[in-house]
Amino acid sequence: MKKSISALFIAATLIFSAATVFAASGASLFNSEGCIACHTINGQGGSVGPNLTHAGSKRSLSWIKTQIKNPGAHFASGSSITINGKSYMAIMPSHKHISASKLNALATYLESLK
Ligand code: HEC
Structure with a gap:
């Protein structure tokens, strides 16, 4: 019984640190x-x-994944839009060729920012 509880604890710790690394790579992709x-x-x-x-x-x-791959699906390219009370020109480039794993890491990171 004790053994299985510590095994569970170790498994939970591993999953938690994997999730942390995942989020960190999303943060670095935001730069790169x-x-x-x-x-x-x-x-x-x-x-x-x-x-x-x-x-x-x-x-x-x-929604975030779509925005990264194809922002035109949300905002007409070149139009004037308002987000959080500020106006922007919708000029975000589409990242059509980003790999699925990068897209996932980046979107998961952004979605975690509450
Ligand atoms: C050249 C400037 C530019 C670059 C580079 C850029 N964006 Fe954007 N982004 C914008 C603009 C302008 C908007 C407003 C909507 C639009 O243009 O589609 C936007 C909108 C967004 C939104 C929606 C925000 C909201 O609150 O609705 C997200 C999320 C986003 N960008 C993520 C990214 C990510 C992730 C990258 C990198 C892969 C990126 N953007 C690269 C300019 C940029």
């Missing part, structure tokens, strides 16, 4: 994929696009 040039998270980044510090509080995982 160039998102930070236009978007700010926690006070760092550009302001061409909306601040994403709380991206996950209003957008779902699948």
Whole structure:
């Protein structure tokens, strides 16, 4: 009995650290994929696009994935839009060729920002 409880504990710890690493790689992709040039998270980044510090509080995982791959599905390219009371020109480039694993890591990271 004791043994299985400690095995469970170890398994839970492993899953938790794997989830942490996963989220961390999403954060680094935010830099390496160039998102930070236009978007700010926690006070760092550009302001061409909306601040994403709380991206996950209003957008779902699948919505964020679509936005990364094909922003035109949400906002007509070149149009003037309002997000959180601020206006933007919808010029986010589509990242059509991003790998599924990068897309997943990036979107999971953004969705975790509440
Ligand atoms: C050239 C500037 C630019 C780059 C680079 C860029 N974005 Fe954007 N992003 C925008 C703009 C402008 C918008 C407003 C909507 C649009 O243009 O589609 C936006 C919208 C978003 C939104 C929706 C925010 C909301 O609250 O509705 C998300 C999420 C997002 N971008 C994520 C990303 C990610 C992830 C990357 C990197 C893979 C990225 N963006 C790269 C400019 C950019």
